[in-house]
Amino acid sequence: MAKKRNAAPHRSGFCAIIGRPNVGKSTLLNRVLGEKLSIVSPKPQTTRNRVLGVLTRPDLQVAFLDTPGIHRARGGLNRFMVDQALGALPEVDCVLYLIEPGLVRDAAAPSGVRVEIGEVNQFIVEKLRDAGKPVILGINKIDTLPRHELLPVIEAWKDALPFAAIFPLSALKGEGVEALVDLIGEQLPEGPALFPEDVFTDVAERFLVSEFVREQILRSTRQEVPYSTAVVVESFDEAEREREGRGLVRIFSRIYVERDSQKAIIIGKRGEMLKKIGTASRLEIERLLGCKVFLSLEVTVEPRWSEREDALRRLGYSS
Ligand code: GDP
Ligand code: MG
Numbered sequence: 001m002a003k004k005r006n007a008a009p010h011r012s013g014f015c016a017i018i019g020r021p022n023v024g025k026s027t028l029l030n031r032v033l034g035e036k037l038s039i040v041s042p043k044p045q046t047t048r049n050r051v052l053g054v055l056t057r058p059d060l061q062v063a064f065l066d067t068p069g070i071h072r073a074r075g076g077l078n079r080f081m082v083d084q085a086l087g088a089l090p091e092v093d094c095v096l097y098l099i100e101p102g103l104v105r106d107a108a109a110p111s112g113v114r115v116e117i118g119e120v121n122q123f124i125v126e127k128l129r130d131a132g133k134p135v136i137l138g139i140n141k142i143d144t145l146p147r148h149e150l151l152p153v154i155e156a157w158k159d160a161l162p163f164a165a166i167f168p169l170s171a172l173k174g175e176g177v178e179a180l181v182d183l184i185g186e187q188l189p190e191g192p193a194l195f196p197e198d199v200f201t202d203v204a205e206r207f208l209v210s211e212f213v214r215e216q217i218l219r220s221t222r223q224e225v226p227y228s229t230a231v232v233v234e235s236f237d238e239a240e241r242e243r244e245g246r247g248l249v250r251i252f253s254r255i256y257v258e259r260d261s262q263k264a265i266i267i268g269k270r271g272e273m274l275k276k277i278g279t280a281s282r283l284e285i286e287r288l289l290g291c292k293v294f295l296s297l298e299v300t301v302e303p304r305w306s307e308r309e310d311a312l313r314r315l316g317y318s319s
Pocket of ligand 2: 025026027
């Protein structure tokens with residue numbers, strides 16, 4: 001078969017959406033993915049986990065990581081959330097850094113407005129600079145300001161980082177969203193689709209379940225177990241739930257770590273840590289599924305699981 005010439009190559013990869021709470025990350029992801037997200041995340045406004053949403057177009061597949069909002073690191077949970085949010089960076093091909101215009105009325109300023117970047121954004125900028133990934137700055141909520149006030153915002157931000165692009169949009173109104181996806185696509189490597197097209201309906205609940213378990217592991221073990229920990233839901237038996245309307249869902253889940261020492265940490269003394277992780281995860285999963293859950297966890301040491309393709313295959317994503 002003759003190869004088509006001049007056709008744009010298919011691209012695929014991972015894009016993290018990063019930004020302060022409330023800037024519109026979930027709204028944007030919702031807009032980009034349409035109704036699919038509501039299947040993935042039943043509680044989009046309370047995103048605490050990294051939720052993966054996959055956009056599939058004929059020319060492009062983008063796997064988005066919706067990160068929790070970044071607060072200034074202070075104390076346990078915040079520290080955890082910052083790490084969780086930025087922990088995605090090494091794995092992604094590009095970053096969409098979403099901000100609000102941050103305009104403050106100021107009679108003393110020549111244009112009548114001043115742009116506030118703020119401490120948290122400064123913190124994010126530093127982290128992004130260290131990460132060395134291409135960053136698209138998305139200036140969201142432009143529907144809330146007159147066009148001429150956009151210029152001072154761009155001015156204030158343009159030298160903060162060597163951005164791959166600065167892009168104004170309104171996630172709420174859908175303005176600029178498609179062009180933004182094109183821009184993200186340009187940052188991704190050439191390659192085939194990584195996920196089957198109907199990935200959502202198949203893996204939504206399973207994926208969230210594995211994310212819940214993963215979060216509890218990270219939370220319970222603090223820094224001792226690295227982000228490379230993988231959780232795979234090996235069986236998800238809904239037979240009883242379907243038969244009785246609201247019975248029990250039986251879930252068997254395997255936790256992959258890379259070293260024996262990590263396995264020991266996760267299991268803990270007399271299995272106490274694993275029990276704690278299991279109970280906390282089960283409660284979250286029960287809330288998600290709206291029924292009782294029987295959750296079984298097992299820990300397996302598997303060096304180098306985290307190599308990308310291998311991991312994807314194991315997670316059941318490979319087509
Ligand atoms: P997240 O915390 O970054 O995920 O932010 P959300 O997506 O939950 O949005 C926070 C609030 O900002 C919600 O009330 C959204 O409706 C609102 N919002 C998001 N995008 C826009 C936008 O483009 N324009 C306006 N006016 N509001 C927006
Ligand atoms: Mg959100």
